[in-house]
Amino acid sequence: MLRYTLKRLGIFVGCLVVVWGLVYFGLAPRGLGASNGMWIVLLALLISGPISYVALRKERxxxxxxxxxxxxxxxxxxxxxxxxxxxxxxxxxxxxxxxx
Known part of the structure; x- marks a missing residue:
């Protein structure tokens, strides 16, 4: 179970870095006002969920x-x-x- 959790966390962190990079370079919207950090985290969660579901099927x-x-x-x-x-x-x- 720990292995699954760590892999899922790794996928989330990878998505978080990619989304942050896209927002930083202006390829994705920055969010509204001071919500930039929350926007990045929510977008990374939204992207990492389906990836984890498919990629970690055997581990799950x-x-x-x-x-x-x-x-x-x-x-x-x-x-x-x-x-x-x-x-x-x-x-x-x-x-x-x-x-x-």
Missing amino acids: ERASVGIVERVDRFKANMDSSRSQEDAADDAARAQEQTTS
Whole structure:
């Protein structure tokens, strides 16, 4: 997951540099008033999103598999804990019934 995040951040930074260069040289509009920095960031986000979606497809699937494995492991641990609690509860109830 960290690898995907770093690659996505790298694509955004690359787009940010390209957009900044285009605005700096006057090939893209500068924005309105003091909004130049915000304009550059928003335009870079808008461009990097689709690029990341296409370019990082395999990485995203790999991260998804890792998340699914972690969730399955967590569910198995929860089921194991639940069955141990049920066994302990059943033993306590049986002990309680024999002493009554």
